[in-house]
Amino acid sequence: MIQGIPLEHFLIVSTIMFFIGICGFIIRRNLITMLMAIELILNSVNINFVVFNRYLYPDQLQGQFFSLFIVGIAAAEASVAIALIINIYRKMQNIEVENVNELKF
């Protein structure tokens, strides 16, 4: 626990970051930028897990392991998503979501 910083300040920071990510996911029309917004969301959730672990249950490590697994899943998700994006660019020369409206292989 850090002296002088209440738990709520961490939670407020991560909440604002989460909703900035959601806002970016809604207003952007580009696949890579939407992927970046998802990374922001996952990152804010990680902060929440680690902070709850440190402040409320300092004798256990559950929160830290949850964040570790989330980071691993985020890495897998980003690699598959970028493979898909590059393949879409090869077929359509464009990665704006309005133009990717063809579900044909």
Next chain:
Amino acid sequence: MNVFMFYLFSGIILICSLLTITTRRILRAAVYLLCVLLATAGLYFMLNYQFMAAVQLTLYAGGIVVLIIFSILLTHHISHRFKHPNTVNLLMGLGAAVVGSGLVIATLLSHTFQAGTAPELKVDMTEIGTQLLSTGKNGYVLPFELISILLLAAMIAAIVIAKKDKNKNSEI
């Protein structure tokens, strides 16, 4: 000192994540995302989770951002600028963000958290490795194995998706 560093990191996180979604150049968005991830690693160091911070630095800031920058360079011209989002989307996104964050912050400020009184566990690599690979109480060997299968599947899937089709003669 601690308090000052916390507010410095929080300011970097908030400003850079706002810039990530508002900037009109996509490469700058990736660099701002890198700043957010580095500041988050700083927060983990402040909370005394060195291993978590190292994973954040290597996997997120090292791996995912490099992957994103690669794909940006493969799919965009460097001088490309986004056009402004249309007004309905902008209003919807801002509305969702403001209403949602207001609700969540109001809820968590009205709730009182019981701080843990248990003695603080010394987090070192021996402890993390033992818990990650043990099957008893506080053991995490099942998710560990599952995530190894997931990573293998993601690797194979990425190769299968991104490789060229042999049967058709594509121009690129």
